[in-house]
Structures are given as structure tokens and as C-alpha cells.
Amino acid sequence: MMNIPLSITTTIHDWLFSIMPEGAATITEWVLIAAAYLALFAVAGLYLVLLERKVAAWFQFRLGPNRVGPWGIFQTIADALKLVSKEIYSNRKVDKFLFNLAPYFVIIASLMAMAVFPFSKQFQGFDINIGVFFLFAVSSIGVIGLLVGGWASNNKYSLIGAMRSGLQTISYELSVGLSILTMVLLSGSLQLSEIIEVQRTGGWLIFQGHIPAIIAFMIFMIAGTAETNRAPFDLVEAESELGAGFHTEYSGMQFAYFFLAEFINMFIIASIAVVLFFGGWLSPFGITEGITWFPEVLWFIIKVFMIILLMMWFRWTFPRLRVDQLLTLEWKYLLPINMVNLVLMAIVIWLNITL
Amino acid sequence: MEQLTNNKIKTEEYFINMGPQHPAAHGVLRLLLTIDGEIIKNVDPDLGYIHRSIEKMCERDSYQQIVHLTDRMDYLSSHINNGAVCLAVEKALELEVTDRVKVIRTIFDELTRLASHLLWWGVMGMDLGALTTYFYAFRDREMINDIFEETCGARLTMNYYVPGGLMFDLHPNFVNRVKKFLVDIKEHLPEYDRLLTGNVIFQKRTKGIGLLSKEDAISYGVTGPVARGSGVHCDVRKTHPYHAYDRVDFEEALFTEGDTFARYKVRIKEMWESISIVEQLIDNIPEGDIKVPTKAVIKLPKGEFYQRVETARGELGVYINSTGTKNPYRLKFRSPGFSNLSVLNHISKGGKIADLVAIMASFDFVIPDIDR
């Protein structure tokens, strides 16, 4: 698998080490990898936006973007170019430093999380042994960006949006964390590649853990959607209430960072779900197990897109919750269920009745 | 110290401007909100952003011209508004229009009501965050607009009614297209129900929100679906029938809960009633003249004339004070939106910002109708 790209990386590695000293070569390699991930990030973000617009159009008897390129495939690239060329404008009374800092918090948090995903066996930027923990820690940095951006904008709507995002993320982080913990209990490892290896022999974790795993998946999907601030939990930018919420005052590329980060976050949540529940890059029933030329990264992408489509389906179907209902759902329902589920999972493992 | 002993944290009320440019205001309505955190303490409407002084213009214009101004008030029920002025003028001249005109006006009024409620349904979903409803609703509203366009030549401000009858006869395709539309809409409405009405989040967002009691509804002069959601029997089509409403069989949509969901149910039921009214009439449009001849310059006799009609938003009243000249001495439009707006502060106090948006969506404001 991934023979061609891997041989390229090996070739580049050997070539770099042959022409420059070891230290310089390592740094160059880092830069190259970072550039590769940035490119991946940009393309994934842009095409998720396009996918969202297309999916929305299918839901609503529309055509969606169809002017720039065939089926509008260059539409979001054109949009991004437009946003890059636009003036970054802010009103006079904003807190300049924090205002300009906020988008980077959001985007860097999403970028860092991307690094640890095992897209396939060899295609992984950073196989840290506390992968799940790292992911979880990094992804919660993003909310600081939202809070800071909303505060620094000096706009009451932005402030309300920021406060909402704060309470929403803090609340739902618990549910995301606990449902991940449930699955970590089952897999017995925090390392993402290890978690996938566990599933190679025993089947996907959602089947291994049966009832508690399915409950954990459902809670993870609800909390994950809330974590990404998407409908029906899009209170942060509820356009009929707050205009555009925390990013009302942002323009140009700064706005684009917020916008792209939302889609990358969706990708991250879907990726976590795929790794923890659906066997990552493993093929279903091992159908491509022995085929060496088959790019296993494809399975990962397909699974991620299935989850993303599910999240888009939520968005284009459900109305939005109210703030107090959002908190009631988390603290009165999801959290207790999650805790009971964690114990249930422990019992299942203890009695050894996993599938 | 006292605050510490009471174990309370001090909070400060603040003001935000909702509008005149705000996605939930559906136009240029400006609400000055006093807010404590997310809880609304006071709602103070500030109007006039689209005031065109139609009442003053009416004092200058002839009666045929006035009809054209009414389209611009509540642009979603333009036929019904036209009808109000035409009926008032006909009442003053003691003019009896033909049966054909009455039936056609009834059909057009009901199609207008249907179009308006469809738009409302889409916007209600959108205000609550379900964007898909908007496009579903527009699919059907488009068909009504096409039907109107064929006969009247316009899609929004139709100017189809004139004092004494109608401007043109029906387009030959009219009956067939309306029948086809009725088949389609009857298929689509249950679909809409499945998408939004039964949704748990939607019901949680609307049930028990914005409670309006029957007494308050009457006292605040609230009319239309909003009042009927509180159990007030106020459908002008039933209480003071006009056009051909006395000869069709329909039920007044009445619910007694008085919350946002009841107002939603009233409008959904009204759509079904409108469909039934059109169905009853579409096959028996009587033959006859489309216009009773009037003088080129209409002069109303001296006196005061009042005509009430039921628009999609409630009761529209036209008060004409004539001194016997070709212009009214004073003409007043009692617009449904203006009276309905007056109750907004009363029922949205203590709710959240999101509740205010839901309540406003259920009131179905059209701002030019409030401002005139």
C-alpha cells in the first residue's frame, strides 16, 4: 500500500541527507511535511465547503455551485482567492492585538490535531503514544480563539456568541471526553495506530464493544456536532439571533480561517469517530487485506466522508436548540448516561463479553 | 456586602439593537432590547424605517390610485389589501359586483393567503435554524406566483382588483393550473409536517413559548392567526363575511394554547382550509361581467365608511372619511401588524433571545405593513 508515495518520501529523505548535514536535512524535512499537511488541510477544508454546499443543494431542490468549473469544483477555490484578496477590516474600537490573534488560535488548533491521524499505516505525521489525549487537549484550544475573537470585536452580538461558544464547548467537551474514554477502555491504548491494530484482529470497536460502544458512538456524534458548533448546535453563530455570532466583525482571510476551521473540525471529529469506532484505514471484513497496491487511505477517507455526510444531514434537517436546552441536554442527559455507559463498558470488559 | 450575604453576583443590564438590519427582523424593524445576560427584560420597538406616509398620499390621490398603494403595505397579501379598498369604495357607492367577480376574488384571496403562509412556514423554520424549510416553501409559492403572473402580469404587487370588479379576465390556463397546483400542494403539505412539525427540537422551541391569554389578545387588539392561537374567534371571513365567503364551507382554525406552537398550528390549518375553499370554488366560477362600470372619476358620497378584511396576518381595516370629493378627506389603514406588534413586549419579557426570534417568527411580521 502507498508504495508510490512512500518510495518518494524515502527517495527525498535519502537525497536530502546526501546533500546537506544531518541537522539541516531534518529541519528541511519538517518544513516539507508541514507544507504537505498545510496543503492537505487547505484542500480538505475547501472541498468540504463545496461538499456542504452541494449537499445542502441536494436537500433543498437546488443545483448548488455549478458555474466555476464542471459541477462547480473550483467554486470554493475562487471564493478563497477572493477572500485572500480582500481587505482585513476592523472597526476602530476593537482590541487590535487580540482581534488579530484569535483566528490563529482556531486554525492552529485544528492543524495540530490533523497531525496525529493515521490516514493509513505509514501515512501519519506524528504517532505519539498518548495520541487520543493529545488530540483531545489540542482540539480544546480552539475555543479560546472563539472567546478571544468575540471579546475583542467590541460587538455585543459577538460577545454573546463568544459566551455561548464558551459554555457550549466546556460542557460538551466532557461528553466527547467520556465517550472517547469508554472506547479507550475497550482498546486498551491511547496510541491511535495501536487502537487501529486492535481492530485488525477483533473487528471494529463498535462491534467489539456492542451495546456500550453504540451508546458511546451516539453520544460522541451528538457531542461532536456540538463541539464543532454546527446545527442543531450552532448557537454560537445563530444567524437569525446573532447575525454571525463571534465572527461578525471579521473579514477577508481572518474570516476564512474561522470558516475553514469549522470544516476542518468537522473532519477531525469524523476522523476520531472513524479511528475509535470504525477501524480507521482497515477495510471492512478485510476485503483488501492482501492487496498490496490498494491505497488503504481510501478506506479512511470513505469512512470519514460517511460520518461527515451524517453531520451534514443533521445540519440541513434540524432546527436549532435554545441555550438552556443545550445545557439541559448535556448536563442532565448526556453526562449521566455517559458515566453509566463507562461503567457498563468496564463491566463488559471485566466479564469478557466483548465480541 | 449585602450582595455577598445574599449570595448573588451582580449583573448589569445592557441594551442591544435588534435591527433595523437583522436577519430575524424580516425587514427594517428595529427593536431596542434590554437584556440581562440572555434574558429579555424589555422590548421597545422603534418604527418608521420604511414609513412612506401612505395615509397622507391617499388624501391626495383618487380612489383608483389608492388601490395601487395598498399593495405596498403588506406585500404578501396584496390581493387582499386591494380588496379592502375596493370593497370600501363599492360599499360607499352601493355598487353590487357580479358573482363572477366575487368568486374570483375569493379564489385569489385564498391563493394569496396560501402563498403568504407558505412563505411564513419557510421563514419560521429558518428563524429556528432549519434552513431547508425555506426552499421547500418557495417551491410551492413559486407555483402560485406563476399562476398570478399569468393572469395579473405581476408577481408581487399585482393590482388586480379595481373598484367595481377586476382589471382583466382570467387567463385561459388559470383553472387548469390551479387544479394542478392543488394536487401538488396537497402532496407537499404532509411532507412539510413530517420535516418540521413533529421535530422534537422544534416542539421544544415553540411549545409554551410566548404565552398570550385570550383576554390579553383582545385587549391588545391582536388579530389573525396570532389571536386565533389564543382562542379568540376573530376571523373576519366568518364574523363579517365579504366576497363569496358566506357561500363556501370552511372552518375557522382555533386553538386555545396561546403559545408559539398554537400559532404555528393555526397557520398550518388555515392552509388546508384555503385549499378546501379554492377547491370548492374552482369548478364553479360563474359566467358574467368582470367589471361593473364606474365613472372615470369616482366621487364617494359624504360620510364615513369602514371595511374590514382578513389578510394573512389579521384584520385589515380601511376607514374612509369622505366629504363628497374625488379624494378621501382622511383615510386610515388599521394594519394587523401594527396592533400585533404592540403585544410583543408583553409576551416576550422573561424569555431568551432565541425565544424572541421564535415569537417574532410566529407573528409573521411584514414591516411595510406595520409602517405603512
Next chain:
Amino acid sequence: MENQEIQKIVESWSDKLEFSEEGSEFLNVTVPAEELHEICLKLKDTPELKFDYLFCLTGIDWGEELGVIYHLESTEYRHNIVVKVKTADRENPKIDSVNDIWRTAEFHEMEVFDFFGIRFNNHPNLKRLFLTPDWEGYPLRKDYVDEENMVIK
């Protein structure tokens, strides 16, 4: 209830009322400004009349006098009455507010104040609703002139 019966009841309250049905489909009663609030309260509270729905409140400029017209209906009996009140003071016209009887009057009186300049006593929040606070004059009065914005034929 028929107009005659309504007239009979209302007549007994005061001897300063003028009734007319000429040129109108409703029973019109002209009330002196100082008795307006009392009469309105009685119209609403008398069990046989129960005019609980103020469906139209119109300001009008009769040239010499300014006035307000109240269209009332009973949601129970479906009978109507029109109450008219006039004031000859064009500089500082004052009429009692009826917003404590029918809450809808609060907004409609603001509108009348905005366009006719009639000040309503005991109104909780009399402000210019449509026009800007610094607007000069009252546009719906017959003697209002604005050479720039008004098109007169």
C-alpha cells in the same frame, strides 16, 4: 344588540353626548374630551355592552379641531359603536389616554401623537414612534407644509 338599544343605555350616562347614524354604518357618539375616559370605561365594563375590542383608533384633523375616532366592537355580541372626541386647541391638544382600558391604544395613540400632535394624558410612553424625535410639525395635519418632500397636485 341594536343601535337604538345601545343608544338608550349610553344616553343615560351623560347629557353631553351627541348621537348620529348619518352617513355611517355604525352608531356614532361624540363625547366631550373631559368625559372620554369615564364613558369608555363604562362602554367596556357594562355587562350588556362589553365593548372589549378597540379595532381602530384614528386621528383626524377637522380643519378647526383635532379629533380621535375610536371604533369599538364587542367580541361577544358583535355589535359596534364609534366614539368621537374633539379638541379645539391646536397648539397643545390634550385628550385622555384609554390605554388602560384597551392596551392596543398604547401604540395607536403613539401613532396619533406622532402624526397629529395630540398629547394623551396618562400615556406611559408617549414618544415619536415613526418619525425622528426632532421632527418639526405633525405631517397628517391639514395645515402641514413641507415644500421639499410633499408633492401636491
